Amino acid sequence: MAALAIENVKKSFGDTQVLKGIDIDIKDGEFLILVGPSGCGKSTLMNAIAGLEEVTSGDIRIGERVVTGLQPKDRDIAMVFQSYALYPSMTVRDNIAFGLEIRKVPRAEREQEVQRVAELLQISHLLDRKPSQLSGGQRQRVAMGRALARRPKIYLFDEPLSNLDAKLRVEMRTEIKKLHQRLGTTIVYVTHDQIEAMTLADRIAVMKDGIVQQFGTPREIYENPVNMFVAGFMGSPA
Ligand code: ADP
Ligand code: MG
Numbered sequence: 621m622a623a624l625a626i627e628n629v630k631k632s633f634g635d636t637q638v639l640k641g642i643d644i645d646i647k648d649g650e651f652l653i654l655v656g657p658s659g660c661g662k663s664t665l666m667n668a669i670a671g672l673e674e675v676t677s678g679d680i681r682i683g684e685r686v687v688t689g690l691q692p693k694d695r696d697i698a699m700v701f702q703s704y705a706l707y708p709s710m711t712v713r714d715n716i717a718f719g720l721e722i723r724k725v726p727r728a729e730r731e732q733e734v735q736r737v738a739e740l741l742q743i744s745h746l747l748d749r750k751p752s753q754l755s756g757g758q759r760q761r762v763a764m765g766r767a768l769a770r771r772p773k774i775y776l777f778d779e780p781l782s783n784l785d786a787k788l789r790v791e792m793r794t795e796i797k798k799l800h801q802r803l804g805t806t807i808v809y810v811t812h813d814q815i816e817a818m819t820l821a822d823r824i825a826v827m828k829d830g831i832v833q834q835f836g837t838p839r840e841i842y843e844n845p846v847n848m849f850v851a852g853f854m855g856s857p858a
Pocket of ligand 2: 662
């Protein structure tokens with residue numbers, strides 16, 4: 621059974637149809653990359669999966685549950701955005717623990733979880749700092765830590781590295797890959813960076829104009845692009 625299934629999802633803003641019937645199924649533990657040019661509907665799809673945008677039609681299933689009409693908090697999903705949106709007045713520790721606190725996880729358990737996540741992301745030495753005292757890369761780790769602390773079924777990452785410089789991006793990419801291998805979680809990850817897609821993905825969905833053009837392993841897509849767009853966009857040999 622799919623961990624996450626997107627079934628004929630359509631989304632319009634006014635007269636403009638942004639998602640034109642998306643079908644994707646993601647296996648348990650799979651690292652799925654959603655790739656495509658700016659404006660093709662990647663974030664709209666992620667927001668729909670997270671429940672931040674209502675779909676116009678179609679369904680979203682997580683495991684056996686249809687979650688299409690549910691509030692974000694009832695979907696068992698954690699999302700990391702391009703902008704980190706940390707709480708500036710809170711310490712790193714409190715930022716990471718915040719989601720647990722709202723769900724009334726007891727203090728001792730919260731602290732244990734913060735330690736686990738901080739160790740995983742190598743930010744244990746930063747727990748007492750405020751976001752303003754961190755570098756871009758460190759803030760990005762804290763944002764990831766906040767998602768990891770919640771242990772949801774599915775992680776959604778929407779261009780989480782696009783605000784980082786090239787060197788850090790490569791470094792973080794490697795770490796995300798390691799995290800995935802270690803935790804075995806299901807991840808949907810958006811990027812417009814083809815190299816990132818090729819190195820991270822178990823499978824890739826290549827989108828253009830609100831339609832999935834091709835869905836397959838990096839190798840399938842590289843070796844057998846279905847059309848000129850995919851070939852050009854993914855840099856396949858002609
Ligand atoms: P991507 O993440 O692939 O760059 P988006 O999903 O952000 O693309 O946007 C897809 C299209 O939908 C764009 O043309 C964008 O202008 C439009 N769009 C996104 N959100 C809204 C909104 N809230 N209202 C109207 N149009 C929107
Ligand atoms: Mg986007």
